[in-house]
Amino acid sequence: MKHxxxxxxxxxxxxxxxxxxxxxxxxxFLIFPNINLIFETFFQDGRFTISAIERFMKSGRAMRSxxxxxxxAGTLAITVNLLGTFIVLVSDYFKIKGSRxxxxxxxxxxxxxxxxxxxxxxxxxGSSGVIxxxxxxxxxxxxPHWFEGYGAVTFVMTFALTSFHIIFLxxxxxxxxxxxxxxxxxxxASSWTILxxxxxxxxxxxxxxxxxxxxxxxxxxxxxxxMIGGEHFQTINPMIIRFSKSIASRDIATVxxxxxxxxxxxxxxxxxxxxxxxxxxxVSKVKTTLIKQEIKNPAVNILLxxxxxxxxxxxVIPILLIIIYSFTDGYTIxxxxxxxxxxxxxxxTSLLFQPSSYKPYLTSIVYATxxxxxxxxxxxxxxxxxxxxxxxxxSVVDYALMTxxxxxxxxxxxGLIVTYDTKRMLLFGKVLTGTPVxxxxxxxxxxxxxxxxxxxxxxYNVDHSLExxxxxxxARPxxxxxxxxxxVIRPFILAIFVLNFNALLADYDLSVLLYHPLYEPLGVxxxxxxxxxxxxxxQALVLVYSVILMLISTISLSLVYGKQKKVL
Amino acid sequence: MKKWICLIxxxxxxxxLPACGQKEGSGELxxxxxxxxxxxxxxVEEKAKEAGFTVTAVQVGGGDLANRLIAxxxxxxxxIVFGLNTMGFESLKNENVLLEYVPEWAGEVEEGMNDKDGYxxxxxxxxxxxxxxxxxxxxxxxxxxxxxxxxxxxFHGQYFLFSSLSGGTTRAVISGILVRYLDENGELGVSxxxxxxxxxxxxxxxxxxxxxxxxxxxxxxxTPMGQMWSSGLAAREEQYGVKSYYAKPAVGVPYVxxxxxxxxxxxxxxxxKKFLDWxxxxxxxxxxxxxxxxxxxxxxxxxxxxxxxRAIDESLTVQDIDWGFVGAHIEKWAEKIELEIMR
Numbered sequence: 001m002k003h004x005x006x007x008x009x010x011x012x013x014x015x016x017x018x019x020x021x022x023x024x025x026x027x028x029f030l031i032f033p034n035i036n037l038i039f040e041t042f043f044q045d046g047r048f049t050i051s052a053i054e055r056f057m058k059s060g061r062a063m064r065s066x067x068x069x070x071x072x073a074g075t076l077a078i079t080v081n082l083l084g085t086f087i088v089l090v091s092d093y094f095k096i097k098g099s100r101x102x103x104x105x106x107x108x109x110x111x112x113x114x115x116x117x118x119x120x121x122x123x124x125x126g127s128s129g130v131i132x133x134x135x136x137x138x139x140x141x142x143x144p145h146w147f148e149g150y151g152a153v154t155f156v157m158t159f160a161l162t163s164f165h166i167i168f169l170x171x172x173x174x175x176x177x178x179x180x181x182x183x184x185x186x187x188x189a190s191s192w193t194i195l196x197x198x199x200x201x202x203x204x205x206x207x208x209x210x211x212x213x214x215x216x217x218x219x220x221x222x223x224x225x226x227m228i229g230g231e232h233f234q235t236i237n238p239m240i241i242r243f244s245k246s247i248a249s250r251d252i253a254t255v256x257x258x259x260x261x262x263x264x265x266x267x268x269x270x271x272x273x274x275x276x277x278x279x280x281x282x283v284s285k286v287k288t289t290l291i292k293q294e295i296k297n298p299a300v301n302i303l304l305x306x307x308x309x310x311x312x313x314x315x316v317i318p319i320l321l322i323i324i325y326s327f328t329d330g331y332t333i334x335x336x337x338x339x340x341x342x343x344x345x346x347x348x349t350s351l352l353f354q355p356s357s358y359k360p361y362l363t364s365i366v367y368a369t370x371x372x373x374x375x376x377x378x379x380x381x382x383x384x385x386x387x388x389x390x391x392x393x394x395s396v397v398d399y400a401l402m403t404x405x406x407x408x409x410x411x412x413x414x415g416l417i418v419t420y421d422t423k424r425m426l427l428f429g430k431v432l433t434g435t436p437v438x439x440x441x442x443x444x445x446x447x448x449x450x451x452x453x454x455x456x457x458x459x460y461n462v463d464h465s466l467e468x469x470x471x472x473x474x475a476r477p478x479x480x481x482x483x484x485x486x487x488v489i490r491p492f493i494l495a496i497f498v499l500n501f502n503a504l505l506a507d508y509d510l511s512v513l514l515y516h517p518l519y520e521p522l523g524v525x526x527x528x529x530x531x532x533x534x535x536x537x538x539q540a541l542v543l544v545y546s547v548i549l550m551l552i553s554t555i556s557l558s559l560v561y562g563k564q565k566k567v568l
Numbered sequence: 569m570k571k572w573i574c575l576i577x578x579x580x581x582x583x584x585l586p587a588c589g590q591k592e593g594s595g596e597l598x599x600x601x602x603x604x605x606x607x608x609x610x611x612v613e614e615k616a617k618e619a620g621f622t623v624t625a626v627q628v629g630g631g632d633l634a635n636r637l638i639a640x641x642x643x644x645x646x647x648i649v650f651g652l653n654t655m656g657f658e659s660l661k662n663e664n665v666l667l668e669y670v671p672e673w674a675g676e677v678e679e680g681m682n683d684k685d686g687y688x689x690x691x692x693x694x695x696x697x698x699x700x701x702x703x704x705x706x707x708x709x710x711x712x713x714x715x716x717x718x719x720x721x722x723f724h725g726q727y728f729l730f731s732s733l734s735g736g737t738t739r740a741v742i743s744g745i746l747v748r749y750l751d752e753n754g755e756l757g758v759s760x761x762x763x764x765x766x767x768x769x770x771x772x773x774x775x776x777x778x779x780x781x782x783x784x785x786x787x788x789x790x791t792p793m794g795q796m797w798s799s800g801l802a803a804r805e806e807q808y809g810v811k812s813y814y815a816k817p818a819v820g821v822p823y824v825x826x827x828x829x830x831x832x833x834x835x836x837x838x839x840x841k842k843f844l845d846w847x848x849x850x851x852x853x854x855x856x857x858x859x860x861x862x863x864x865x866x867x868x869x870x871x872x873x874x875x876x877x878r879a880i881d882e883s884l885t886v887q888d889i890d891w892g893f894v895g896a897h898i899e900k901w902a903e904k905i906e907l908e909i910m911r
Contacts, residue, residue: 516645528605
């Protein structure tokens with residue numbers, strides 16, 4: 001403590017202001033509301049209790065689900081990296097005919113996910129799916145429910161999660177210094193050796209960041225296991241979400257969520273150790289752009305083309321079917337029996353031509369834009385600070401920023417409401433509950449850990465020596481940031497912005513508790529329409545909303561990201 | 569292009585931001601409800617306006633609604649809540665969210681539905697049915713009561729169950745079964761026999777995956793039996809082209825009653841009371857029933873309900889359920905079933 005105080009005295013006023021501002025932000029919005037809630041879990045009526053842990057340990061179902069979550073996360077860490085590497089190499093490294101077209105298909109998971117993605121795959125492989133129907137004609141004896149369980153969930157989620165590779169690995173790959181490849185070639189290295197010894201090692205920081213996200217998403221898997229897992233492969237997150245909404249069972253949700261959160265932070269910790277051990281850096285100052293590699297062996301070349309196009313089909317058929325089914329009625333969607341007469345435009349007209357229907361879009365777009373921008377800016381500042389040196393305070397900040405991963409979003413929302421429903425000194429006497437600011441705060445909070453991890457990975461691409469050179473020539477820190485750092489990380493920052501924007505656009509769990517009555521966000525409106533008790537066509541409406549969301553996501557992606565890199 | 573996007577975004581922000589002002593005793597009412605879909609929200613706002621109220625109707629899904637109200641109780645945003653069933657209102661009452669007020673029409677409501685202590689009063693009732701497809705069963709061969717589902721091996725694997733107990737209908741079904749086995753000394757107030765019955769129910773049923781639509785499976789014949797609320801029947805029978813019978817157990821069927829109450833701490837208490845008197849009156853509830861095919865709890869509004877719903881209602885007896893007791897236990901029951909009983 002004395003040590004820190006001594007250091008504090010040395011730094012100038014600006015620095016002090018920055019540090020105290022950061023400390024206040026972290027404490028007021030991340031630590032205090034969440035710790036408050038965790039504390040309540042273990043201290044009921046003033047006494048310490050582990051009843052939640054006991055109840056959870058008694059449940060065979062919960063223990064199995066928890067185990068399955070870990071199995072899934074571990075499997076996905078391998079399968080997603082394999083597939084992701086493959087599609088990135090096909091679209092950006094090897095010379096493949098039509099690679100630009102292929103990449104559009106591979107990128108399709110950027111614009112949809114969750115329930116919609118899982119239903120898309122069920123339209124193909126489910127009991128009344130296209131492929132299942134075809135197979136049933138050939139093998140009448142086969143089980144129509146073949147696409148179920150661990151394998152099926154892994155399959156769907158593997159394809160769903162490669163979006164991380166498409167965005168972060170592609171860009172990093174393009175930043176590789178081509179001279180290193182040429183040098184290896186001139187020394188007689190084979191394509192395989194170049195790939196495994198020269199190209200991929202340089203990308204390791206990106207792999208670390210991506211793998212953490214895969215593990216995290218795998219642990220938190222919800223829709224795919226619920227819809228495809230069947231009785232034997234259920235995971236823990238649906239249970240967490242379910243129990244976090246029940247007053248009597250909230251403590252179990254907190255405990256389960258803490259287990260997942262600790263596992264996540266542990267993964268992070270391990271990967272940090274590995275990361276510091278293997279650190280590859282491209283040393284060239286004058287980088288040459290990557291030239292696509294030709295595959296010399298004709299057999300390998302054909303094999304690569306065939307697999308690239310097969311995988312392309314696996315990617316695009318579900319999304320095409322979603323678009324097609326969004327033009328049919330609820331009966332067709334539920335049974336899969338598609339006929340000419342089942343097509344209708346009514347789903348679209350009933351949603352789009354309501355006078356009040358545009359407002360939720362506007363609300364969500366504004367909230368998502370503001371939140372994605374603010375969290376991006378905040379985290380960029382903090383990440384720069386965290387990387388500027390090593391100190392105890394820095395690691396505290398680093399881990400504090402992870403707290404939103406410790407709790408499900410329902411509980412984060414509850415923590416905020418309960419903490420800021422009275423005037424508190426911490427917020428200078430302002431009440432947040434019931435104001436439109438509340439949802440914005442919530443959105444920013446849940447996006448902090450993801451943004452931090454990705455921003456960190458992006459900052460790896462910045463060459464320190466350039467910064468130092470600028471510094472030695474007397475450039476001011478902000479000038480260095482603007483002219484040297486930002487141009488390098490810009491594609492990553494924009495990608496993070498779009499991913500956050502798209503994810504927040506249709507958020508439900510957090511929104512439903514925090515939104516202001518006058519500003520209904522899209523996720524809430526969607527869910528309300530989808531759960532209509534009278535309208536049996538509700539399922540069709542879900543698809544229509546999804547298609548509209550895909551459209552917005554595609555527009556935002558191509559505006560912000562595609563224009564710059566000309567890939568989408 | 570970029571300038572354009574910036575301009576649009578800034579314009580949107582300007583449009584949305586400056587409305588942070590909080591209403592304070594302004595006479596404007598904020599109503600939370602889980603029963604505002606399918607045009608009900610607009611209907612309430614419009615009719616209330618004609619009657620001289622300024623109302624903002626906010627739709628929040630069932631489970632989230634109670635959570636939100638309880639979380640906001642120190643600084644409530646809403647003045648009135650309606651649409652949750654008795655179980656939901658019991659937990660609001662226990663959490664001190666509600667203000668005691670007996671509206672003028674309280675006496676017109678069927679006996680035993682309103683809160684005895686005057687915190688909430690009844691608007692709409694709904695029979696929770698066990699239905700079975702006419703394609704597969706006749707009234708003689710179909711199940712006569714929920715207990716038949718596990719006691720008769722022919723029904724095993726043929727009935728649809730949800731994998732979570734978060735829904736109001738599912739909770740009503742489970743309550744209807746468990747209240748038959750109440751035992752002061754049993755776990756959570758239910759005898760061992762009762763827990764065994766629920767275990768049998770889940771062990772022998774078809775537990776649905778997320779996204780599976782009960783009516784589609786009913787129409788296909790995959791699971792020709794399952795739970796349904798009375799006013800949802802007609803629209804689905806038409807949509808899926810399948811007719812079904814419903815069981816008429818000797819003990820009666822659970823009736824779920826949607827209630828209304830005033831939020832304690834509302835800044836517009838007088839206006840809220842006036843609204844309650846107006847909204848629950850036979851006239852307004854009659855129109856509501858006519859418009860949205862519901863079964864009013866107000867006896868004087870009953871004649872406005874559609875013929876087929878009244879016919880269902882008249883053919884059934886009401887199961888005797890102490891909803892206060894159920895409300896105090898249902899969360900724990902649900903947790904036990906989801907953690908220990910389901911496989």
